[in-house]
Amino acid sequence: DSGVTQTPKHLITATGQRVTLRCSPRSGDLSVYWYQQSLDQGLQFLIQYYNGEERAKGNILERFSAQQFPDLHSELNLSSLELGDSALYFCASSLTGTSSPGELFFGEGSRLTVL
Amino acid sequence: QKEVEQDPGPLSVPEGAIVSLNCTYSNSAFQYFMWYRQYSRKGPELLMYTYSSGNKEDGRFTAQVDKSSKYISLFIRDSQPSDSATYLCAMDRGSSNTGKLIFGQGTTLQVKP
Numbered sequence: 432d433s434g435v436t437q438t439p440k441h442l443i444t445a446t447g448q449r450v451t452l453r454c455s456p457r458s459g460d461l462s463v464y465w466y467q468q469s470l471d472q473g474l475q476f477l478i479q480y481y482n483g484e485e486r487a488k489g490n491i492l493e494r495f496s497a498q499q500f501p502d503l504h505s506e507l508n509l510s511s512l513e514l515g516d517s518a519l520y521f522c523a524s525s526l527t528g529t530s531s532p533g534e535l536f537f538g539e540g541s542r543l544t545v546l
Numbered sequence: 547q548k549e550v551e552q553d554p555g556p557l558s559v560p561e562g563a564i565v566s567l568n569c570t571y572s573n574s575a576f577q578y579f580m581w582y583r584q585y586s587r588k589g590p591e592l593l594m595y596t597y598s599s600g601n602k603e604d605g606r607f608t609a610q611v612d613k614s615s616k617y618i619s620l621f622i623r624d625s626q627p628s629d630s631a632t633y634l635c636a637m638d639r640g641s642s643n644t645g646k647l648i649f650g651q652g653t654t655l656q657v658k659p
Contacts, residue, residue: 433589457597473592473632474649487646521589537589537648 434458435538437522443544449510452541456503456524462486463505464525464535467499469518480505512545518542547631549573552635552650552657561659565622567651569635574615576637577646579611581620584652593599593633 434457444450456463465477476489480499491497494512499505509516519542523535552569555614559565567581582590594609596602596618602609608621622629634648 433591435589473651476646476648479646531559534592535597537591539587539589
Protein backbone atom coordinates (compact mmCIF):
# COMPACT_ATOMS: atom_id res chain seq x y z
CA ASP A 432 0.00 0.00 0.00
CA SER A 433 1.57 3.26 -1.19
CA GLY A 434 -0.50 5.46 1.10
CA VAL A 435 -2.01 7.35 -1.84
CA THR A 436 -5.78 6.99 -2.05
CA GLN A 437 -7.78 7.49 -5.22
CA THR A 438 -11.53 7.47 -5.67
CA PRO A 439 -13.50 6.22 -7.44
CA LYS A 440 -11.68 3.05 -8.57
CA HIS A 441 -13.98 2.59 -11.53
CA LEU A 442 -16.20 5.02 -13.37
CA ILE A 443 -18.40 4.50 -16.42
CA THR A 444 -19.99 7.50 -18.05
CA ALA A 445 -21.23 8.78 -21.39
CA THR A 446 -19.69 11.10 -23.93
CA GLY A 447 -20.19 14.76 -23.17
CA GLN A 448 -20.38 14.21 -19.43
CA ARG A 449 -18.14 15.58 -16.67
CA VAL A 450 -16.42 13.60 -13.92
CA THR A 451 -14.24 14.38 -10.94
CA LEU A 452 -11.43 12.13 -9.74
CA ARG A 453 -10.14 12.52 -6.22
CA CYS A 454 -6.73 11.90 -4.72
CA SER A 455 -5.45 11.96 -1.15
CA PRO A 456 -1.64 12.02 -1.01
CA ARG A 457 0.52 10.21 1.52
CA SER A 458 0.60 11.86 4.87
CA GLY A 459 3.18 14.66 4.81
CA ASP A 460 3.61 14.74 1.02
CA LEU A 461 3.25 18.22 -0.43
CA SER A 462 3.30 17.42 -4.13
CA VAL A 463 0.58 15.73 -6.15
CA TYR A 464 0.89 14.54 -9.74
CA TRP A 465 -1.71 13.32 -12.20
CA TYR A 466 -0.83 10.84 -14.94
CA GLN A 467 -2.95 9.24 -17.65
CA GLN A 468 -2.23 5.69 -18.75
CA SER A 469 -3.64 4.32 -21.98
CA LEU A 470 -2.64 1.33 -24.09
CA ASP A 471 -1.40 3.38 -27.02
CA GLN A 472 0.21 6.32 -25.18
CA GLY A 473 1.57 4.69 -22.04
CA LEU A 474 1.90 6.73 -18.86
CA GLN A 475 1.62 10.44 -19.68
CA PHE A 476 2.20 13.28 -17.25
CA LEU A 477 -0.75 15.64 -16.98
CA ILE A 478 -0.11 18.14 -14.20
CA GLN A 479 1.69 18.66 -10.88
CA TYR A 480 0.71 20.68 -7.82
CA TYR A 481 3.00 21.57 -4.96
CA ASN A 482 1.51 22.83 -1.71
CA GLY A 483 -1.56 24.17 -3.48
CA GLU A 484 0.20 25.79 -6.42
CA GLU A 485 0.49 24.49 -9.95
CA ARG A 486 4.14 23.49 -10.48
CA ALA A 487 4.26 21.86 -13.91
CA LYS A 488 1.94 21.12 -16.77
CA GLY A 489 2.18 18.34 -19.29
CA ASN A 490 -0.07 17.21 -22.10
CA ILE A 491 -3.26 18.11 -20.31
CA LEU A 492 -6.25 18.94 -22.50
CA GLU A 493 -8.10 22.22 -22.00
CA ARG A 494 -11.19 20.16 -21.13
CA PHE A 495 -9.29 18.87 -18.10
CA SER A 496 -8.48 20.86 -14.99
CA ALA A 497 -7.11 20.12 -11.56
CA GLN A 498 -6.59 21.73 -8.23
CA GLN A 499 -4.98 21.01 -4.88
CA PHE A 500 -6.84 22.04 -1.78
CA PRO A 501 -5.46 23.42 1.53
CA ASP A 502 -5.65 19.93 3.07
CA LEU A 503 -3.43 18.83 0.13
CA HIS A 504 -5.93 16.50 -1.48
CA SER A 505 -6.37 17.00 -5.19
CA GLU A 506 -9.12 16.68 -7.75
CA LEU A 507 -8.90 16.15 -11.49
CA ASN A 508 -11.92 17.36 -13.41
CA LEU A 509 -12.61 15.94 -16.86
CA SER A 510 -15.36 17.57 -18.91
CA SER A 511 -16.98 17.16 -22.32
CA LEU A 512 -15.76 13.59 -22.22
CA GLU A 513 -14.86 11.79 -25.43
CA LEU A 514 -14.37 8.10 -26.13
CA GLY A 515 -10.62 8.68 -26.30
CA ASP A 516 -10.55 9.87 -22.69
CA SER A 517 -11.10 6.30 -21.54
CA ALA A 518 -7.97 5.43 -19.60
CA LEU A 519 -6.47 4.79 -16.21
CA TYR A 520 -5.82 8.00 -14.30
CA PHE A 521 -3.14 7.80 -11.65
CA CYS A 522 -2.37 10.17 -8.87
CA ALA A 523 1.08 10.17 -7.32
CA SER A 524 2.58 12.11 -4.44
CA SER A 525 6.01 13.02 -3.20
CA LEU A 526 7.40 14.87 -0.21
CA THR A 527 9.09 17.55 -2.27
CA GLY A 528 8.31 19.29 -5.52
CA THR A 529 10.97 17.40 -7.43
CA SER A 530 11.07 13.72 -8.24
CA SER A 531 14.81 13.46 -7.92
CA PRO A 532 16.26 12.26 -5.73
CA GLY A 533 12.82 11.76 -4.27
CA GLU A 534 10.36 9.04 -5.09
CA LEU A 535 6.86 9.24 -6.52
CA PHE A 536 4.27 7.09 -4.77
CA PHE A 537 1.39 6.09 -7.00
CA GLY A 538 -2.17 5.31 -6.08
CA GLU A 539 -4.03 2.36 -7.59
CA GLY A 540 -5.68 4.51 -10.22
CA SER A 541 -9.17 5.42 -11.35
CA ARG A 542 -10.34 3.52 -14.40
CA LEU A 543 -12.54 5.74 -16.56
CA THR A 544 -14.68 4.25 -19.30
CA VAL A 545 -16.50 6.63 -21.63
CA LEU A 546 -19.29 5.02 -23.65
CA GLN B 547 9.46 10.30 -32.09
CA LYS B 548 8.95 9.70 -28.39
CA GLU B 549 11.55 10.95 -25.92
CA VAL B 550 11.76 7.50 -24.35
CA GLU B 551 11.39 4.28 -26.32
CA GLN B 552 10.71 0.91 -24.73
CA ASP B 553 9.73 -2.35 -26.37
CA PRO B 554 6.29 -3.29 -24.97
CA GLY B 555 6.93 -7.01 -25.36
CA PRO B 556 5.44 -9.21 -24.04
CA LEU B 557 8.53 -11.02 -22.86
CA SER B 558 8.09 -14.57 -21.62
CA VAL B 559 10.91 -16.41 -19.84
CA PRO B 560 11.23 -19.58 -17.75
CA GLU B 561 11.75 -19.31 -14.01
CA GLY B 562 15.42 -18.81 -13.13
CA ALA B 563 16.29 -17.01 -16.38
CA ILE B 564 18.19 -13.74 -16.57
CA VAL B 565 15.94 -11.00 -17.89
CA SER B 566 17.17 -7.92 -19.70
CA LEU B 567 14.86 -4.93 -20.11
CA ASN B 568 15.93 -1.85 -22.02
CA CYS B 569 15.04 1.73 -22.88
CA THR B 570 16.54 4.25 -25.23
CA TYR B 571 16.07 7.98 -25.00
CA SER B 572 16.74 11.04 -27.08
CA ASN B 573 17.01 13.88 -24.55
CA SER B 574 20.61 14.21 -23.37
CA ALA B 575 19.43 16.43 -20.50
CA PHE B 576 18.07 13.45 -18.57
CA GLN B 577 20.10 12.92 -15.39
CA TYR B 578 17.96 10.62 -13.25
CA PHE B 579 16.86 7.20 -14.42
CA MET B 580 14.32 5.00 -12.74
CA TRP B 581 12.64 1.67 -13.15
CA TYR B 582 9.10 1.22 -11.92
CA ARG B 583 7.28 -2.08 -11.61
CA GLN B 584 3.53 -2.25 -12.16
CA TYR B 585 1.50 -5.30 -11.25
CA SER B 586 -1.84 -5.82 -12.95
CA ARG B 587 -4.52 -3.47 -11.65
CA LYS B 588 -2.03 -1.64 -9.43
CA GLY B 589 -0.11 1.60 -9.59
CA PRO B 590 3.59 1.73 -10.51
CA GLU B 591 6.09 1.35 -7.67
CA LEU B 592 9.71 2.42 -7.73
CA LEU B 593 12.13 -0.45 -8.15
CA MET B 594 15.50 1.11 -8.93
CA TYR B 595 16.89 4.63 -9.11
CA THR B 596 20.17 5.72 -10.76
CA TYR B 597 21.81 9.08 -11.15
CA SER B 598 23.84 9.69 -14.32
CA SER B 599 25.88 6.84 -15.80
CA GLY B 600 26.92 3.66 -14.09
CA ASN B 601 25.56 0.55 -12.44
CA LYS B 602 23.46 0.01 -9.38
CA GLU B 603 22.69 -3.33 -7.81
CA ASP B 604 19.91 -4.27 -5.41
CA GLY B 605 19.51 -7.95 -4.70
CA ARG B 606 18.56 -9.71 -7.92
CA PHE B 607 18.16 -6.41 -9.78
CA THR B 608 20.87 -4.42 -11.57
CA ALA B 609 20.28 -1.11 -13.31
CA GLN B 610 22.73 0.19 -15.90
CA VAL B 611 22.89 3.60 -17.50
CA ASP B 612 25.01 4.43 -20.54
CA LYS B 613 24.54 8.12 -21.19
CA SER B 614 26.91 8.13 -24.16
CA SER B 615 24.59 5.70 -25.95
CA LYS B 616 21.41 7.07 -24.34
CA TYR B 617 20.57 3.54 -23.26
CA ILE B 618 19.45 2.12 -19.93
CA SER B 619 18.93 -1.45 -18.84
CA LEU B 620 17.43 -3.43 -16.01
CA PHE B 621 18.67 -6.95 -15.39
CA ILE B 622 16.80 -9.43 -13.25
CA ARG B 623 18.73 -12.49 -12.13
CA ASP B 624 17.12 -15.77 -11.10
CA SER B 625 13.73 -14.50 -12.25
CA GLN B 626 10.70 -15.63 -10.27
CA PRO B 627 7.00 -15.93 -11.21
CA SER B 628 6.41 -13.06 -8.75
CA ASP B 629 8.48 -10.85 -11.08
CA SER B 630 5.70 -11.10 -13.67
CA ALA B 631 4.62 -7.50 -14.15
CA THR B 632 5.03 -4.51 -16.45
CA TYR B 633 8.35 -2.70 -16.09
CA LEU B 634 8.45 1.00 -16.92
CA CYS B 635 11.56 3.06 -17.31
CA ALA B 636 11.28 6.70 -16.32
CA MET B 637 13.56 9.71 -16.64
CA ASP B 638 13.94 13.17 -15.25
CA ARG B 639 16.14 16.11 -16.15
CA GLY B 640 16.81 16.81 -12.51
CA SER B 641 17.68 20.45 -13.08
CA SER B 642 14.08 21.58 -13.12
CA ASN B 643 12.11 22.16 -9.97
CA THR B 644 9.37 19.82 -11.00
CA GLY B 645 8.76 16.16 -10.51
CA LYS B 646 7.66 15.52 -14.05
CA LEU B 647 8.79 12.08 -15.15
CA ILE B 648 8.92 10.86 -18.73
CA PHE B 649 7.95 7.20 -18.89
CA GLY B 650 8.59 4.53 -21.46
CA GLN B 651 5.70 2.48 -22.80
CA GLY B 652 6.47 -0.37 -20.39
CA THR B 653 7.56 -3.95 -21.07
CA THR B 654 5.26 -6.75 -19.94
CA LEU B 655 7.22 -9.63 -18.45
CA GLN B 656 5.89 -13.10 -17.73
CA VAL B 657 8.01 -15.57 -15.80
CA LYS B 658 6.73 -19.10 -16.20
CA PRO B 659 7.19 -21.66 -13.41
